[in-house]
Amino acid sequence: MKCPHCGYEDSKVTDSRNVDDNVRRRRECLGCGFRFTTYERIQTGNIVIIKKDRRREAFDREKLAAGIRKACEKRPLPTGTVDKLVDDIESELLRMGKVEIPSSAVGEIVMDRLKELDHIAYIRFASVYRDFADITSLKQEVDTLIASSELESQLPLIPSEELKSLSRKTRASPSKHRQA
Numbered sequence: 618m619k620c621p622h623c624g625y626e627d628s629k630v631t632d633s634r635n636v637d638d639n640v641r642r643r644r645e646c647l648g649c650g651f652r653f654t655t656y657e658r659i660q661t662g663n664i665v666i667i668k669k670d671r672r673r674e675a676f677d678r679e680k681l682a683a684g685i686r687k688a689c690e691k692r693p694l695p696t697g698t699v700d701k702l703v704d705d706i707e708s709e710l711l712r713m714g715k716v717e718i719p720s721s722a723v724g725e726i727v728m729d730r731l732k733e734l735d736h737i738a739y740i741r742f743a744s745v746y747r748d749f750a751d752i753t754s755l756k757q758e759v760d761t762l763i764a765s766s767e768l769e770s771q772l773p774l775i776p777s778e779e780l781k782s783l784s785r786k787t788r789a790s791p792s793k794h795r796q797a
């Protein structure tokens with residue numbers, strides 16, 4: 618954001634708040650120290666994701682798409698499903714009207730959508746995202762899915778290979794009982 622006083626390209630944001638569909642930012646020029654206020658329309662490009670470790674990162678549509686694509690790999694989904702899903706999620710984030718969104722909130726939205734779409738993709742995504750502590754908590758999640766009536770049509774679709782590999786992955790995490 619160019620400084621209106623000296624034209625310097627870089628400024629720091631000292632305050633940021635939402636006003637309707639806009640975000641009002643107070644800025645300070647890093648060149649001359651001039652303070653000015655901008656009103657920017659909220660676009661996902663302006664959305665900042667708050668990560669678990671509190672670090673901030675600009676929302677990255679491609680990164681989101683890559684994670685979802687990986688979860689949906691080789692699933693029998695119509696072409697364009699992932700792009701449509703990412704569009705939907707992006708709109709939902711915009712509707713939240715917030716400039717800063719915790720990554721956990723984004724993760725929950727993705728998991729909700731995947732759960733409706735394809736249970737294998739959901740379990741894959743959740744196993745990475747939730748970082749299931751052990752095979753028991755993963756199994757609980759699968760059991761919950763199986764218990765939900767909507768799953769009936771998909772019941773035979775959880776490949777045992779997939780579950781086994783998830784289980785191996787979980788067990789591969791460092792164990793307290795292992796001897797050094």
Ligand SMILES: [Zn+2]
Nearest residue numbers: 620623646649
């Ligand atoms: Zn300046």
